[in-house]
Amino acid sequence: MITPVAGPDLSNTRLTTARNLRRQLRRWPVSSIVILSILVVAAGFAPLIAPHDANLGDLGDRHIPPVLFGGTPDHILGTDGLGRDIFSRIVHGARISVAVAVVTLGVGGAIGTLLGIVSGYAGGWVDEVIMRIVDIKFAVPLILIALALAMILGPSLGLLLGLLVFLIWGHFARQVRAEVLVIVTMDYVAAARSSGASPVRIMYRHVLPGVINIVVVVGTLQVGAVVLAEASLSFLGAGVPSSMPAWGAMVAEGRLYIDTAWWVSLVPGVVIGLLVMAVTLLGDWLRDRLDPRLRQVQL
Amino acid sequence: MPKFKVRFLVRRVIAGIVTLLVVTVLVFGLSRIQGDPRSLLISEDASLEQWDELGRQLGLDQPAYRQYLLYMARLVRGDLGDSTLQRRPVADILWSRIPNSALLAGAAFAFAILVGVPLGVLSAVKRGSFWDRGVRSFAVLGQAMPVFWVALLLIYIFAVGLEWLPASRNTGWTSVILPAITLGWFGASGQVRILRSSMLDVLDSEYVRLARAKGASGRAVIWKHAFRNALFGPITFAALTLASLVTGSIVVETVFAWPGLGLLAVQAVSNSDYPILQGVILLTTFIFVFASLLVDVLYMAIDPRVRIR
Numbered sequence: 253m254i255t256p257v258a259g260p261d262l263s264n265t266r267l268t269t270a271r272n273l274r275r276q277l278r279r280w281p282v283s284s285i286v287i288l289s290i291l292v293v294a295a296g297f298a299p300l301i302a303p304h305d306a307n308l309g310d311l312g313d314r315h316i317p318p319v320l321f322g323g324t325p326d327h328i329l330g331t332d333g334l335g336r337d338i339f340s341r342i343v344h345g346a347r348i349s350v351a352v353a354v355v356t357l358g359v360g361g362a363i364g365t366l367l368g369i370v371s372g373y374a375g376g377w378v379d380e381v382i383m384r385i386v387d388i389k390f391a392v393p394l395i396l397i398a399l400a401l402a403m404i405l406g407p408s409l410g411l412l413l414g415l416l417v418f419l420i421w422g423h424f425a426r427q428v429r430a431e432v433l434v435i436v437t438m439d440y441v442a443a444a445r446s447s448g449a450s451p452v453r454i455m456y457r458h459v460l461p462g463v464i465n466i467v468v469v470v471g472t473l474q475v476g477a478v479v480l481a482e483a484s485l486s487f488l489g490a491g492v493p494s495s496m497p498a499w500g501a502m503v504a505e506g507r508l509y510i511d512t513a514w515w516v517s518l519v520p521g522v523v524i525g526l527l528v529m530a531v532t533l534l535g536d537w538l539r540d541r542l543d544p545r546l547r548q549v550q551l
Numbered sequence: 552m553p554k555f556k557v558r559f560l561v562r563r564v565i566a567g568i569v570t571l572l573v574v575t576v577l578v579f580g581l582s583r584i585q586g587d588p589r590s591l592l593i594s595e596d597a598s599l600e601q602w603d604e605l606g607r608q609l610g611l612d613q614p615a616y617r618q619y620l621l622y623m624a625r626l627v628r629g630d631l632g633d634s635t636l637q638r639r640p641v642a643d644i645l646w647s648r649i650p651n652s653a654l655l656a657g658a659a660f661a662f663a664i665l666v667g668v669p670l671g672v673l674s675a676v677k678r679g680s681f682w683d684r685g686v687r688s689f690a691v692l693g694q695a696m697p698v699f700w701v702a703l704l705l706i707y708i709f710a711v712g713l714e715w716l717p718a719s720r721n722t723g724w725t726s727v728i729l730p731a732i733t734l735g736w737f738g739a740s741g742q743v744r745i746l747r748s749s750m751l752d753v754l755d756s757e758y759v760r761l762a763r764a765k766g767a768s769g770r771a772v773i774w775k776h777a778f779r780n781a782l783f784g785p786i787t788f789a790a791l792t793l794a795s796l797v798t799g800s801i802v803v804e805t806v807f808a809w810p811g812l813g814l815l816a817v818q819a820v821s822n823s824d825y826p827i828l829q830g831v832i833l834l835t836t837f838i839f840v841f842a843s844l845l846v847d848v849l850y851m852a853i854d855p856r857v858r859i860r
Binding site: 384387388391392393395396397399400401402403404405476480483484487488489490500503504507510511514517518521522524525526528529532533 | 566569570573574577578581582584591691692694695696697698699700703704706707711801802805806816817820823825828829831832835836839840843
């Protein structure tokens, strides 16, 4: 693999600290990192940060606007139709979004990577079967299936996680397989094979390290898809159970009051958008750094 | 037609049929997760005779594979069952919603192409400029903002604030504008990103440099030499966008109460009307499979390099 050349190394030349800092800032996706750090901290310390209970409101405080639009400092982002503090609900909602993204990407990424490696390494009918399953996966209207399951079994966190894992494993499998097809032509794989290494050992010791980069890139780019899918399902009432403050559900709850209390819907939506934008830009940056061949936009 | 093309097409058609079969098994299985499917397929106030009659129709006293065959036998005749709420054949109800869904998908697609293609080309040609940055922000925003949020924002600005356009339902031709823009923005964003990157590749190629060297005008280079050759990826993407617009409009139709297939599905869930929901699932899968097949044919028509993927 060719390491990207980042121009001459200027770290030893005498640059002022300010210029050095600015150079560093331009090389890193700073805004993405800042947004994501804030969200992870919010998710981790939600009970300490949130000033109010996320699920308990005072009906006397219904529909207070955000502080910049005539509200009170007690509720900086305003309150919803049940008088609940929107800021507190968003902070608690971050837990759900982050947890859902981490779990789905962990499980879905592992399944997809495993199947991609096996598919690319084994070839033949194994490859054919796995790839046709991936094709079918992409043709299934997942949101509708999710609605059907939520209708028959009732919405639950486990169901949501299962659906999102199903949503993303195919992307990993396709990309990893394509990468493996290149890796298996390498001399070191042939060498390992001729020295008698078992297929499992070759896949684990020689193929897996080569696909880590692409797994990281695909994983980052898929975070946005997972967050949006979770938000859409929660919006439609087929996501997390309504006792939890999911961002998508918050947008849905506010939509009936859009003409009188726009902030109930629009504020949580902005947070979803910020998160997705942050991970998309981070993903683009990682892709350019780790795998220049992937630079074309993926379908 | 050469032999390999025929073989390619046959493989794709078979793959499409297998996909449809898998989805029928899925839908069939879903209705039987809880055991007796009748609780999902019949209205609550049905009489005992109707209950037993439905049991006979579905073959519930027979093994599961026989039940599936019975189910398929009715499906291929176009019998999707009756809606439990409206007590009409599901096929009729689906049929009545198709024009609205097609209108919305068509308008959104037109928006995606008419906006996405010029912006994509502009962004690539003026790479690194103010315009490029603006177009890319438009695209990143369009893909990051949840569609239901964009929908509510547009309603808040154009229906509640300015009162220019209706906020919901289909009350005339102006009703389609907001949902189409909401849905089209998402499509346009993808189109911009993919067209920009494929234009950049082509603009960097030998033949474009040759065209410039021999003195072709800037406009001719961009549209005749570069644009045409950059269309391969974007055309595929456009076809898949069209398919995803038909299936992916569920959320948008819900927000705007647009009476298409997506809203039908969401209403079916709140009414516990499983026959309608499974009808929408089967129909949208069929549309997607059909569109993918069209893409494959298109691929073959425009690029002689395509053999077997």
